[in-house]
Amino acid sequence: MPSRKRNAPILNRRRFLTAAGFTAAGIAAGQVSLTAGGATADPDAVFRHGVASGDPLPDAVVLWTRVTPTADALPGSGAGPTVDVTWEVATDSAFRSVAKRGKVTAGPAADHTVKVDVTGLTAHTTYWYRFSCTGHTSGSGRARTAPAASAAVPALRFGVVSCANYMGGYFSAYRHLAARTDLDAVLHLGDYLYEYGNGEYGPGPEIGRGHEPATEMVTLADYRRRHAQYKTDPDLRALHAAAPFIVTWDDHESANDAWSGGAENHQLATEGDWAERRAAARRAWGEWMPVREPDPRRLYRRLTFGSLADLSMLDLRTYRSKQVENTAFGDVGDPSRTITGDAQMQWLKDNLATSKARWKLVGNPVMITPVLFPPLPAEISRPLADVTGLLPPEGVPYNVDQWDGYTADRRELLSHLHDNGIDDTVFLTGDIHSSWAADLPLDAGTYPLSGSAATELVCTSVTSDNLDEITGSEPRTTSVAVEESFKAANRHVKYLEFDSHGYSLLEITPERVQMDWVYISDRTDPRATERRAAGYQVLAGSNRVSPAASPLAP
Template structure:
């Protein structure tokens, strides 16, 4: 997520004493077993990137006590893996062995092929006779197959220091999900005291510094995967992921980041390379460090899912003194090659629904000047620096209007229907139509698609920044935004939680669920609201009942 000089804002909120690394968490897990997880597999198992004939499997092993994440120590060891039709592993359909060692931080990734489409499988690993927990995964439907429904959990912005991951626990308890879509900010780079829950560190980051080098990024990934609810969800269904900025540093762009200072924090190129290497090692994704993260998945004739990378190729964000540069056609958020890939794929798609995994919001948003200074300052922490006195999303597609116009014009000119952008980043819930011309909408009613935005798992939102009870000050802000932006049909700034989305031939529906207390690992959750997009309409409308 973006912020106005967040490094200064957050540190000014009170820098807490740095907490000494607890080793648990950074990875001294060899001697301890948490929640019944074997010490050799302390970070669990995961799967991702499902194809009709295969899926990617992941784990991390701790062969010796010295082989802690980020240590660069420990032996190279063989790890066996197997895939079965049943959870008792009586019918094994694929198996093999792979070596891992300190060069890849003892992580294991296996791209299993030759599986049947649209099928559930169980998988596990073995190190020196010790079995990992078993994971469950699913392949995608066959190419062109008729599919009645696709149901996904949708999450974004999970800050360890701001709370517990009860949202993941609730998703792991569901039995109706085909996969989980993680739209970025899987982890955060900050040190203890720099970014947390209303300036309270619920649980401190390890290492107890801002991560800038490979050891830091590896240890932070290890810490997040020590969370039992995240481990449970990874073991329950495959993930499809992309990154946003905090996997490297706040407001990252191709040549730097707001939260990176040279030379004090070293070279940005080296820091980004370290972040990408750790991501490639620790995430269940078909990605190698320095390679191409954007990619596309097909789910029969029902849907195609295009996952974007909106950090690696983008131009530097504009500032308030350079607001006209937001319209400069030489600036980009996607990069030329990714834009060609995206637009050609949307135009040529055979599937009914064109889903776009979109790390930052694409709907145009103009914030009303009637808001108070305090409200504007709070919004600026969510959405970016002020432009002409009122903040808008210059870290998002609003700061790259030429790219957005090219994409929207392509959808309009080629008559592409049923395009839905699925978005994270902004720590709030939104349901939007995407006007070809925002200035005349809704009178011209020319919507080129829709956007559904999930809220944060734990990261601060508007009521947290304003230090007020939920559903108080935010109500007037939400009403003003809807009044100034008629294409925005829903916005809610206060909740933390998760979403569930179902894609069917008839419609796409998203349900938002909110946690009672993000700081409580046992927090309950309740259904908050639902919106749907009927096939062929390019419109969003509220639905009274959640998915069954």
């Protein structure tokens, strides 16, 4: 039976949705084939973890694989020989026209993972790639480079995903995304995997999807083994092979509610030094993800897609202050507390101010939209906070692990956009296991009169628990009243759906950004179907979300 310590992270991780289910309800009452391209069979499972690509530039893309050259070279084992691995990049799926090839080594020091930053490629071009080792050839993957920096781009399409708990269910959302042929990239906004042991979060053992190792991952070997397990999932393998990933991490890649000096789900007495654990998590993540790392100490980075869009990917775990434990005394607005850290905040502000692109996209691991009760006007709430010290200036937040717990940073960033006349900034977010479309008001209490500085589009979880699963209610029953109460109290929230799992499809054109939410029928069914549920758009120059005129075309 799990100890109290093991159960506590689950409750804390669900803090926002649980509070939504009970508090707001009261208010309301008031694919690509992995053996395509002529690749040979792989009877010895040398490439059992598939292939992947990531971080596309106009002239480069990162390629990734992991080899198992001998039976003892298992993930996390530190065993096995160092071997040569050959890679090829071609302009056709049959590899008749090879554009680039090379050779690297793989050994136990990096857990037999391989990452190659292939340069000298042509902008905005589809390539196929594969690897060979010990006489075996991997399946092929498809990658696409970014448009040239000054190119006029008519459209981009991204898949958007987050929160994929292996124990939570099957990765059908990945399977459906992998079947698409129109993706320039997949944005994974965090919680690519989860740290919990078996039985601690989700129905995994009941449906035959227990974690490996069976206990919580703490050591470097643990993190490597868990990454390896996720990359044996056929649906995730297919999606990695279908399109390049652009990734960041959130907390579960290390431990729940992580901050710069610890985590809610880390106990010094039994799990050792936090710095060592985080370093292990960071090292394994870097080894197993197709991410470009010119500076291994820094995850935040910027990618450009012609004159159409810039994408700033944030790291909101490494530098943040500890989450407040009591919001009743205004700690969330303390200007000495930060979610970004000073250097990353300045970097982001500079990106937004200097961007020449039509759209400024921000890959944002936790939600920036204020979700508050009550959202009082600033001229009332700030003096009240100064006099009584009892109410944060922006209202009482429901999830202090988000930007709601770091409101000074949010004010600084939104004021920067407003004061400098920076339009067309769209935050793309995961983490909260639900679907949202919202304006980002300068003052939530006077919205819509106060105006909107930017917008936010939030994808739901691939499998991690939604509100109906947390509360044990049937989908689209009690959650509907909760959603309506949230929107009534937070008028800047235009779309909210608490119950469904799936992915989002994002299209960017010069005229608009549109996100469609696509939901799967049942996370515990490996053959789950999909349906398009809703779509919201941001028209150029508007800084506001509105219902999309029509679904995104196939």
